Amino acid sequence: MQLNRIGRIQYIEVDFPGSSDSIQGFTTRHEGVSRPPYNSLNLGMNTQDQQANVEGNRSLLARAFGVNQEALVTPRQTHGSDILVINELNEDYSHFLSVESDAVITNQSNVIIGVCVADCAPILLFDPEQKVIAVVHAGWKGTAAKLVSKTVAGMQSEFGSIPAKLQAAIGPCIQKCCYEVDEPVKKAFQQVGITWDLCAEQKTPGKWQLDLALSNKELLSLAGVSADAIQISEQCVCCHSEQFFSYRRDKDDSGRQMGFIMLKG
Numbered sequence: 001m002q003l004n005r006i007g008r009i010q011y012i013e014v015d016f017p018g019s020s021d022s023i024q025g026f027t028t029r030h031e032g033v034s035r036p037p038y039n040s041l042n043l044g045m046n047t048q049d050q051q052a053n054v055e056g057n058r059s060l061l062a063r064a065f066g067v068n069q070e071a072l073v074t075p076r077q078t079h080g081s082d083i084l085v086i087n088e089l090n091e092d093y094s095h096f097l098s099v100e101s102d103a104v105i106t107n108q109s110n111v112i113i114g115v116c117v118a119d120c121a122p123i124l125l126f127d128p129e130q131k132v133i134a135v136v137h138a139g140w141k142g143t144a145a146k147l148v149s150k151t152v153a154g155m156q157s158e159f160g161s162i163p164a165k166l167q168a169a170i171g172p173c174i175q176k177c178c179y180e181v182d183e184p185v186k187k188a189f190q191q192v193g194i195t196w197d198l199c200a201e202q203k204t205p206g207k208w209q210l211d212l213a214l215s216n217k218e219l220l221s222l223a224g225v226s227a228d229a230i231q232i233s234e235q236c237v238c239c240h241s242e243q244f245f246s247y248r249r250d251k252d253d254s255g256r257q258m259g260f261i262m263l264k265g
């Protein structure tokens, strides 16, 4: 992963080895049109930012990658475990903005699929053989719901993807240094087979510092994705206010960055 720029968009570009069929990455907060405290590339529809500015930012992102704003699909995220599948039957994407879902899978080219995040982990999946892409929004609830595992299974059942052939990237999210959680999170994670002692560190009684990215890496491995095909950003969004939005840090004054991926036409 490395910082790159396309048009005005400064983003962390992800290179999936052996393929030039897709383009993907994670946006930073730079070079958008939103005013403080949402400065400046706030891509989240559900913030107190002016809608026109968010629309302007989304248009900047879409145009930078050569598509119209209607081809930028980010569903309405609910910290749930529903998955939106877009295939060749879908000609109009505009209505997907109101669909409640926390992951998207598609085999269609020239449509950017994305998830908006402030602390949660944005996860990108790519199948270079079947030409299928997916994005996942994984906070602790989505992780405990094994959403990333369900998305891998969805790629398999809908489009014939083989998990061992997938590439994955887990983007900047809140890291262990800043993410304190309590007992209910521990219970929920252990119930789905996440190795708690590996993914969390106890600091005080009843409180743990959680590694969200590592938890999802374990789920991806359990789903059959090869460990060396999983890239992880080590950057903490909460520690780096100059680069990223963080809800835990800024509360309602926080904008949203985006994890996105597109199959090239």
Ligand SMILES: [Zn+2]
Residues within 6 Å of the ligand: 175, 176, 177, 178, 236, 237, 238, 239
């Ligand atoms: Zn941190």
